[in-house]
Amino acid sequence: MPFLQARTHRLHYADSHPDGSPSDLTFIFIHGLGSSQNYYFPVLPHLTSHYRCITIDTYGAGRSPYTNETVSIPSIADDIIGALDALKIPKAIVVGHSMGGLAATDLGARYPDHVSGVVAIGPVHPSEMLVTVMSKRADTVLESGMEPMANTIPFAAVGSRSTELQKAFIRELVLGQDPTGYAALCRAIASAQPADYAAVKAPFMLIAGEEDKSAPMEGCKHIFDQVSSQKKSLEVLKNVGHWHCIEAADEVGNLLVKFAGTL
Template sequence: MPFATVNDHSLHYTDIAPLSSSQPSPRTLIFVHGLGSTQNYYFPIFPYLTSYRCIIFDNYGAGRSNFKAGTETSIESVGKDVLALLDHLKVDKAIVVGYSMGGMVPTQLASTSPSRVEAAILIGPVHPSPQVAEVFKQRVPKVQSEGMESMANTIPNAATGPQATALQKAFIREQLLAQDPQGYIANCRAIERATPPLYHDVRVPALIIAGEVDKSAPLEGCKLIFESLGSEKTRKRLEVLQGVGHWHCVEAPDEVGRLVREFVEGM
């Protein structure tokens, strides 16, 4: 399994080469997953992205990227990991894709390191607020006392839409059970302490994909982010998936995959 040591910790990543491409130098996409998931969250949409290089990694403290006790993480540190992994793989510029907690990273990087970001794709992005902070603050003592079972037994039903299948919910449950509780807690605290990125400084093409019944990243927050982006009106899009909750790439992989492909093709 490929690991990269960046910023004093090890990240497990997957680097998928394009199967075919009409471009002499195909675009590179790098994917940042959300709280409680892993890089596997994105795999259902990759059949739509075979013309591009796709780099996916487990966030520090999630999946196979082990967490060191006594350390912390933040949206800014995840962004630094993205840039360091791109450096490790000798990639100058990429389309940054982020989901949920990771959905804050494309705008954070586009506003602070614009030379490294070709475009931003936000899937169910969390918009930091006192209300959001309180939700994730409350998860910490629950996981401390009950472990990941407490999340695995509730989130697959509570955070999906009415069309989600039992198999999809089982996949979500497995990702949650695979989490290191301490890493999950550190990432809960990262969301709790997050502040909104400087949306108005984002000038790159941007796509936001929202779930109509997403309770974790409500449509209102996605609309606020969309309106706040500094990207020109013709270079930003907001797409709403009907009947979809917070696990977009699992609940509606065909819709998400097509939207991402169409957006990249149209750049």
């Protein structure tokens, strides 16, 4: 299993074309809380015949070991730049889901020279309610492990079209987390400040779930309206909750192909 070194973090990753991209465009993917790079694998078949796709387990999540460092949204973004440098990729389309959507917009704002485009999937806009929810989650998993999250998230955070198999996949993603790493990422979300949305000028697409309670439409529209990109679009997936790439893999895959075709 391949790992790369990004700053002080050893990150597990997958690379669809380790010998180079079949085109001028490369995608790099940042997953959300309680997830891993595997979240994106249902959409990759739409992309890999034309584009290089890099999927990474965020520090403290999936198979990337947690070593007790404090995590923040900017540190996640900095790790992505470290990964691009390690792989000698000068520029990429950054795709981020939920917590990863925060990091993707932060990348677009702070590292414009490294970003060909930004796709935010169900990005979470920081709020006081989010501080309370994430702080409580951190305490819960440190006390009781991942079971309480695995027994609730796959059922409460999906839309009405989700299947039992999709819920089982989400449950497995959640159960696979290190509780200490998960808690650190909860705190990263709780302490997050809104990215400088207006500084995002690269082509931008926001994909929202019509039934997403974790990243409500109000927050998604706020982010979308604040982004300065001249080329931007807001796509809403019907009957979809917060786990877009699992609940609606074909729609998300097709939207990513369409987005890349405009660059």
